[in-house]
Amino acid sequence: MDVIAAIEGSVNTIGYGLAAIGPGIGVALVFAAYIQASARQPESAGYNRTWLVLGFALVEALALFGLVLAFAV
Amino acid sequence: MADNPHRRSPDENSSEGVAGAVLGYLLAGIVVWGFLGWLAGDFLGLPTGVGIAVGMMLGAAGAIYLIMKRLSA
Amino acid sequence: MSGQFIAAEGLPWPPKVDDFYLPDLAGPWVTKFTLMIWLAVGLLIIFFMATYRNPKLVPSKGQWYAESIYGLVRDNIAREQMGKDGIRFAPYFTVLFCFIVVTNLFGITPGLQISPNSHIAFPIVLAAISYVMYLYIGVRKQGLGRYLKQSLIIPGVPWPMHVLLIPIEFLQTFIVRPVTLAVRLFANMFAGHLILLVFTVGGFVMLASDNIFIQVTSVFSFLMAILMAFFEVLVALLQAYVFVTLTANYIGTSLADGH
Numbered sequence: 028m029d030v031i032a033a034i035e036g037s038v039n040t041i042g043y044g045l046a047a048i049g050p051g052i053g054v055a056l057v058f059a060a061y062i063q064a065s066a067r068q069p070e071s072a073g074y075n076r077t078w079l080v081l082g083f084a085l086v087e088a089l090a091l092f093g094l095v096l097a098f099a100v
Numbered sequence: 101m102a103d104n105p106h107r108r109s110p111d112e113n114s115s116e117g118v119a120g121a122v123l124g125y126l127l128a129g130i131v132v133w134g135f136l137g138w139l140a141g142d143f144l145g146l147p148t149g150v151g152i153a154v155g156m157m158l159g160a161a162g163a164i165y166l167i168m169k170r171l172s173a
Numbered sequence: 174m175s176g177q178f179i180a181a182e183g184l185p186w187p188p189k190v191d192d193f194y195l196p197d198l199a200g201p202w203v204t205k206f207t208l209m210i211w212l213a214v215g216l217l218i219i220f221f222m223a224t225y226r227n228p229k230l231v232p233s234k235g236q237w238y239a240e241s242i243y244g245l246v247r248d249n250i251a252r253e254q255m256g257k258d259g260i261r262f263a264p265y266f267t268v269l270f271c272f273i274v275v276t277n278l279f280g281i282t283p284g285l286q287i288s289p290n291s292h293i294a295f296p297i298v299l300a301a302i303s304y305v306m307y308l309y310i311g312v313r314k315q316g317l318g319r320y321l322k323q324s325l326i327i328p329g330v331p332w333p334m335h336v337l338l339i340p341i342e343f344l345q346t347f348i349v350r351p352v353t354l355a356v357r358l359f360a361n362m363f364a365g366h367l368i369l370l371v372f373t374v375g376g377f378v379m380l381a382s383d384n385i386f387i388q389v390t391s392v393f394s395f396l397m398a399i400l401m402a403f404f405e406v407l408v409a410l411l412q413a414y415v416f417v418t419l420t421a422n423y424i425g426t427s428l429a430d431g432h
Contacts, residue, residue, distance in 0.1 A: 080122060080171055081164070083119075087122065088160040095127075095156060099138070100149070120419060120422075124349045125341060125345050131344065132341060132344045133341075159341065162334075166338050169327050
């Protein structure tokens with residue numbers, strides 16, 4: 028079989044790189060929305076913080092799945 | 101939170117503290133329960149990947165619960 | 174980095190981890206890193222000795238610098254993170270902050286060009302000091318049992334959840350914290366040095382090629398290297414600040430009374 032292209036090393040790292048794209052965008056959206064909300068209505072910043080932390084945690088969990096699987100599988 | 105400065109837990113004081121704590125809890129939860137799930141799957145003879153997947157889900161759920169309890173209660 | 178590279182055919186491209194292992198100067202125990210650590214310690218001792226030797230009410234210029242650094246660490250880090258208990262830790266935090274800043278800035282100092290913190294050993298020692306410190310302070314303040322209870326058990330949680338949560342808390346408090354503390358500093362300085370190497374050596378590789386367009390493009394590589402050198406200043410200061418802030422945060426957690 029002819030080999031046109033090959034890579035050396037762990038393919039898992041590429042998988043992690045791909046897995047980090049989505050959460051990267053997601054974290055950006057979460058923080059952008061929080062900054063916008065608290066700039067428009069500064070008194071709601073404390074209330075929104077709870078949802079900021081929850082949203083950040085939910086999104087970041089996906090990136091960490093990728094990180095753990097890159098080492099585990 | 102700004103109206104009650106004495107009852108804050110130290111993790112809550114700064115954005116670095118919050119971000120670090122969220123990441124740390126998520127990583128710890130996913131790693132420790134992913135490992136336990138992998139062990140359980142190995143012992144019970146489940147197909148590859150089922151144990152670790154269930155363990156990581158469980159760990160992420162526990163970590164998010166913990167974050168909500170610790171950081172924004 | 175001068176003309177010697179342009180002529181060379183076998184440029185060290187791409188940069189490898191071997192670039193971080195510098196040759197020994199005198200025996201295996203004295204390397205460039207050893208000398209840089211001595212230099213940093215010496216600089217800090219001389220700086221603070223000279224500026225605090227005879228402090229005046231109206232400070233001289235040097236004394237003003239030293240007092241500004243101390244004031245920054247005391248007010249913005251120690252008091253912010255730990256309340257008024259933090260004041261007595263402020264001298265240690267100041268020295269830690271200055272040491273990390275100086276050693277990080279060695280990464281872009283001409284002639285030195287590499288930060289000791291881009292070897293994992295140095296951040297590990299710094300993180301180990303913080304780790305032992307917050308464990309010791311927590312145990313001394315509250316006793317072993319109460320300290321473990323405070324850091325492992327969350328109040329107001331139904332008991333089956335504890336089975337799920339205690340391993341997570343244990344890993345977070347006793348393993349993830351010191352590891353991330355060390356790895357964050359190490360990885361930032363390592364990656365920074367690698368980026369500078371990529372752009373600088375890459376510029377020389379492009380310059381040494383026989384295509385005129387690629388030679389012209391090398392200008393952008395050198396510009397990027399200069400830009401990244403300034404970016405590294407920011408990273409050096411920020412990482413020192415984050416390291417000290419997190420150390421203060423962890424010690425503050427150990428000092429906090431359980432509810």
